[in-house]
Amino acid sequence: MALQPVTRRSVPDEVFDQVLSEVVDGELEAGEALPSERRLAEVLGVSRPAVREALQRMTQTRLLEVRHGGATTVRDFRRFAGLDLLPRLLVRKGVLDAAVARSILEARLVIGPGVAALAAERGGPALHAALTDSVDALAATDDDVARQVHALAYWDLVVDAADSLAFRLMFNSLRAAYEPAIEALAAVMAEEVGQVGAYRVLTAAIGEGDPETARVAADRVLRPATTSLLTALTAIKETS
Amino acid sequence: MALQPVTRRSVPDEVFDQVLSEVVDGELEAGEALPSERRLAEVLGVSRPAVREALQRMTQTRLLEVRHGGATTVRDFRRFAGLDLLPRLLVRKGVLDAAVARSILEARLVIGPGVAALAAERGGPALHAALTDSVDALAATDDDVARQVHALAYWDLVVDAADSLAFRLMFNSLRAAYEPAIEALAAVMAEEVGQVGAYRVLTAAIGEGDPETARVAADRVLRPATTSLLTALTAIKETS
DNA sequence: GTCCAGCAGGTGGTCAGACCACTTGACCAC
């Protein structure tokens, strides 16, 4: 039997999720005022500290604005939310948002080659060796999930070599969105992570320290799956 | 006289900042255990809920890991922090981190053209009109801060037109890092936001719906300031 | 001596109730 870790959802977690859903799913419009903490606590059947903690987390995510003595209002998440909200917006009301998925694929296709170019510029022989090991590990497995894990580790090395904190943090945010769904994505990503040849070409380009070649090679790694997934997403959208 | 809104720092805010600094500035290594909530509350002279709220926010930012009944440990922020932590990492221990600034400039130079290309693909006549208005507003002012505000509004339109939630959220995160420092950056960004001509070329390219031309035009808008700032940053680093 | 069940202590999770600080809006005097 397939056991899995029990997920203990704390009370504030639960409240946070509910309020977040209200905001993200549009039940609460931007500018609208939330009920008071006391009232929310009463309605949800929890204590005020629990509500408070959830609202503070919403504030930290720039989704709410609290004013001491005044009302707590909803902010426009499209305008203020940070990249960390991406996973929550990818799946809204239980269904995958095709437009959001498309945007992630497009972003990947822009950023991946840019990072690869920087890595080529800055990486040394040690990087080339590490990348080669990583591709070898990728090539050595047949399991689609394991391949994705290896591909992720590969890109992790590339991002490290790019020596760019901005890209590193973007990568972290995107990975945080990607990892929980890795099993669900095994089938659709199989095409990409199976292209060991393309990864080897990219590795060679980075190893040679040639940014432009690396840029092109990274594009060749990412584009095929991007294109076919975008086609699939368009098909889904038109069916629905 | 230059009045400005009074900033009221709440107790949990203060605690959050202190703990964040400890983590980000390396006083607390990754894997290290934090003192217990009760102990922290005692040491900091605040109540436990205040400490608790701060720690929860740290957890939300993926900088801490709390285990019910066990200790709270520090996570590796380089590996787990999201893009929203960027502003806090840009200025560490009170000084601007040149490497982080460089990474932001590089990221901008990769993402800007990508977004411009998407906007060209998807924007219509309405977008062209809005962008033209925005550039006109940019051209009509002499104040460096006001110009930056207009440039920000311009890019906001471009990101909107790109119709990409992933890029929109990145832009939001980067803007949240940029806006508070906008006055301090007035001088160094003056070169870029003064290039009205380059913005007009970009606007025309987007208006024509030609992604590749737009990509190049966006590069021409962003690259000059990027290059000169990178040179300046290198000089700073070598002096220190 | 070795092993392990059981317990005690410490930790985070949650709650209730209280009081303070602040904003808002109604009301009133001018």
Next chain:
DNA sequence: GTGGTCAAGTGGTCTGACCACCTGCTGGAC
């Protein structure tokens, strides 16, 4: 109208308590 006052409601903070959970120690069984 203008400005002051006040009450009501809101968020901000604290105290103290209890529950759920993990860890390490301890003492008995072997």
